[in-house]
Amino acid sequence: MIFMAYLSGTKPSFFSEQITFNLLFSPIPDAFTSVDNFTMVKAAAILLFSWSALGDVSERGLQELRPFATDGCTMAPDGTPGKPNLWRHCCVAHDLRFWGGGSKPHREDADKKLKACVASVAGDRTAEIFFSGVRLGQLSPWKIPSKRWGNAWYNQPPYRQLAKAEISQLLDSLNALPIPSELRETYRMELIKRLWR
Numbered sequence: 586m587i588f589m590a591y592l593s594g595t596k597p598s599f600f601s602e603q604i605t606f607n608l609l610f611s612p613i614p615d616a617f618t619s620v621d622n623f624t625m626v627k628a629a630a631i632l633l634f635s636w637s638a639l640g641d642v643s644e645r646g647l648q649e650l651r652p653f654a655t656d657g658c659t660m661a662p663d664g665t666p667g668k669p670n671l672w673r674h675c676c677v678a679h680d681l682r683f684w685g686g687g688s689k690p691h692r693e694d695a696d697k698k699l700k701a702c703v704a705s706v707a708g709d710r711t712a713e714i715f716f717s718g719v720r721l722g723q724l725s726p727w728k729i730p731s732k733r734w735g736n737a738w739y740n741q742p743p744y745r746q747l748a749k750a751e752i753s754q755l756l757d758s759l760n761a762l763p764i765p766s767e768l769r770e771t772y773r774m775e776l777i778k779r780l781w782r
Contacts, residue, residue, distance in 0.1 A: 647754055648739055653762050654731040655680040661718065665707075672711070675702035678768045679719070685755050685776070686735020689744045696720060752776050 657663040657673045659680075664671030679702075682695035696719050704712035723734075730736060734743045737755065747755075756776050759769050 647750055650737045650754065650758055651684075651731075651739060653681065653684045653737070653758075653764075655764075658715070659729070659732060661715065672703045672706050672715075674765065674768060675699055675706070675715075677764055678702065678771065680732075681762075681764065681768060681772050682775075683732065683734055684737045685772070686738060686741075686743065686745075686747065687779070688746050692723075692734050692744065747779070749780055752780050 655677045657670075658676035661676075663669060663673035663676065676699070679695055679699040682691070682698070686692075696716060699719060700712045700716040703715045722732075735741060735745070738751075756773060759773055762769065
C-alpha cells in the first residue's frame with residue numbers, strides 16, 4: 586500500500602514513513618524464517634525511505650532546467666586550421682559540466698578535465714592556454730548566462746552542493762541533450778558517483 590502511494594506520486598503519511606523507518610532499523614523478527622526474506626523487506630524499506638527523502642526535496646520545488654547550450658570553445662577556436670574540431674568535444678564536455686554545476690571543487694575538477702582533454706589531443710601548451718582562459722573567465726564580473734557555473738538552475742548561487750533530487754533531474758534530462766553519446770555517458774557516470782557520496 587505504501588509502495589502504491591509512492592508510485593502514484595502521493596506522499597505517504599507520517600505513519601507510513603514510521604513503518605518504513607521501523608523496518609529499516611529493527612532487528613530481524615521471528616516471523617521471518619529466512620534472512621533472504623527479511624533482506625528483501627529491508628531493501629524495499631530502503632527504497633521507500635529514499636523516495637520519501639526525494640519527495641521532501643521535490644516539495645520544496647524542483648525547478649525547470651534552463652536548456653543546455655554550447656557553442657564549442659567560446660571565443661576560442663575549436664581546433665587547428667587543418668583539424669577545425671580537434672578539441673571541440675573537450676569544450677562541449679566542459680560546457681555540460683558548467684551547465685549542471687555543483688560545489689567549487691566540482692568547478693575546479695571541470696576545469697582540470699578540460700585541460701587534460703585538450704592536452705590529450707593538442708598538447709600541453711594549448712591545454713595550458715585553455716586552462717588559463719577559463720580560470721581568468723571566472724574572475725570576470727560579467728557572465729554570459731549560458732556560460733555561468735550551474736547555469737541549468739535559475740536564481741541559485743553558483744557554488745552549492747546539489748541535492749540528490751537535482752542530480753536525478755540532471756540525469757533524467759541527459760538523453761534529450763544534443764551532444765555526442767560518449768560525452769553524455771561520461772557525464773552520466775560523474776553524476777551517478779555524486780549520488781552515492
